[in-house]
Amino acid sequence: MQTHLADWIRNTPNGAEAESILRACVHCGFCNATCPTYQLLGDELDGPRGRIYQIKQVLEGATPSAATQLHLDRCLTCMNCETTCPSGVRYGRLVEIGRATVDAQVPRRFAQRLHRDALRFAVTRRWLFAPAVRVGRLMRGLLPARWREMLPPARAAGTWPRRTHARKMLLLNGCVQPALLPAVDAATARVLDRLGIEAVIAADSRCCGAIDQHLGATARAQARARRNIDAWWPLLERGEVEAIAINASGCGATIKDYAHLLRDDPAYAHKAQRVSESARDLAEILPELLQALAPHTSAPLPDALRRVAFHPPCTLQHTQRVRGAVETLLIAFGAELVQVADAHLCCGAAGTYALLQSGLSSQLRTRKLENLQRETPAMILSANVGCLTHLEGAAAIPVRHWIEWIDTVLARDSPRADPSKA
Template sequence: MQTHLAPEFQGTPEGSTAEAILRRCVHCGFCTATCPTYQLLGDELDGPRGRIYLIKQVLEGETPTATTQQHLDRCLTCRNCESTCPSGVQYGQLVEIGRQVVEAKVERPREERIKRWLLREGLTSPLFKPALRLGQALRPLVPGALKDKVPPTPGPRAHQWPQRAHPRKVLMLMGCVQPAMMPNINAATARVLDAAGVQTLVADEAGCCGAIRAHLNDHEGGLDDARRNIDAWWPMVDGHGGEVEAIVMNASGCGVQVKDYGRLLAHDPHYAEKAARVSALTRDLGEYLPALTPALRSRLGQDRPGGRPRLAYHPPCTLQHGQQLRGGVEGLMRELGFEIATAPSESHLCCGSAGTYSVLQPVLSKQLRERKLAALAPLAADAIVSANIGCIQHLQAGTSVPVRHWIEVLDDALST
């Protein structure tokens, strides 16, 4: 795609990156076939190819409008288009640049600015946990739309952390919302790793991975989150002899962000090398755990009466498209004796969660959730499992079938 950048973008890192990405696009339109919003709306400007044209026009000097911003906002950033594209267009990076430019040129309505500020600051705040606990205590009185966002109070196992030490050690990011909303995911991860002979370490100073701020166009805030996490982890990453063998992520949305630290901080002279090291050490749980299958298999007890639950697996977009990891979770669980299946025709599509998307674009988000749940229903599963807290919470709000992290199901089997 021939591109002529406006003077304000010529010679800038963002302009050079965007131009290189735009020149790879050959207008083929394969991306529209797998774009969730294009499938729902049928509008070229609500598909990757159309959004690429919009970003190109803005970078060439055309003044963006609120309509331009709306089309970019509707993008889930699921990156399904990247998996489909035969030319290797890095759409995720391009839309990130386009959104930053448009955000600086188009003023949002006041109510939108307030909502986005509350999400950006509230979800990453230490006050989120006590606020959520209050919401759980008053859950019967909470309006329906908000009740969907408030999970039930966690059970006692959510705080049972293994105490044994092991020679093999990994770091784990607890996350920002996960310790408050679904703490059992982190505890279950530590227990499963412990059963396989690996000790889980946590740096208390680490917090949000930066994805929430980045998705809400607070680019610098997202980079500050990354720097804080690197500082918190560095003594264990670069300690005497190198203490940890991996940084394990049990939320694929965090994993794709942390794996990108090296690129995001490549121009920071103080953090570039450290960021690259952290990114290289980062592994999704479904990427790290399969090598420990023999140890886990030896620890699994007898099946419960009736056998293990039948599982329907929803692979998050941040795992299969963002990290390009497919089949690891299903393969591991089958090796360990679980019956697990994905929706034959819909497994590549987004469920509609997409971080804060379900709050900012509720109509489209719910339509995608209904479509996903309808595709999973024929599997007649006892539980739906996924690998990202956002997907889990979002899907659970639309179904009575239990929706859990797959590591929780494995932890249950190990504890019997």
């Protein structure tokens, strides 16, 4: 696509990057076919090709309107279009530049700003969010339906392993997941423990910055990245941990992007690169390690565990491009995976999207749950806290993280499955 960027952006790093992305797009429209918002709304301006064109116009000097902002807001940043595009157009980077440019020129209404800022403030601070979750559960009946749906019932996390091991991996000291679904971190720690790996949480680490980044607060996201890097760096530099093991694919995608986020910060660029390279989703770490345990769990699983549907989050399959590993592992451990139509499509959670674009989000969830539940599985498994809570809010069957499923299966057969007792 030919471009003639406006003088104010042409010779900037963002301008150069946007120009190279725009030039790669041949305007073929293949990406529209896999775009969830284009499928729902049928409007070219709510598909990737139309969004690319709108961003191009703005970067070439056209004045954006509130409608332009809305079309960009409606994008889930699910990256389905990126993995579909035959020309390798990096839509994710372009929409980030486009959103920042449009937001700088189109002031949001006060109520909208307040909503977005309140979300960023409340959700990313565990000292505030965790008590709010507890109070919310006590007052569940009084909450608006939308909030109620996003608040899964409390369930026991189980014990945290006490053994220490020479092999160690860092776990993220996140914001939403420990408050909403503490069972996920505990299950991760138990499974790692069985493999002779100690899960370490650096006390000073915090929220990964994904929510700030999604809501356009880049400086705040960078500050969060620096804090986490400071917390993890001594352990990484001394070689005391093998990896940063991430069990929320949205956080993993963000931490893998720290290198890009801090690329212009001379004090942190090198460290951010190392941290990004050390971040691995559980789906990248565990399948190979766990295969050794799979034969020990050959006893048939009960119906309530055996038949499962797996929902691969967009941040796992499209952003991190990790595909098929979890499914293969589940089958090795005795799962019967049901077929799920349109597995490449977003469930509508997408960070804060479920709260900011609730109508579209609900429609996507309804479609996703129809597809996930069509073959009557006993349980839905996924890999990201946002998808898990969003789906659980309307599912007719239990929704769990796949690591919880593995932990449960291993616990059934504990004496044989635990290598420390071999």
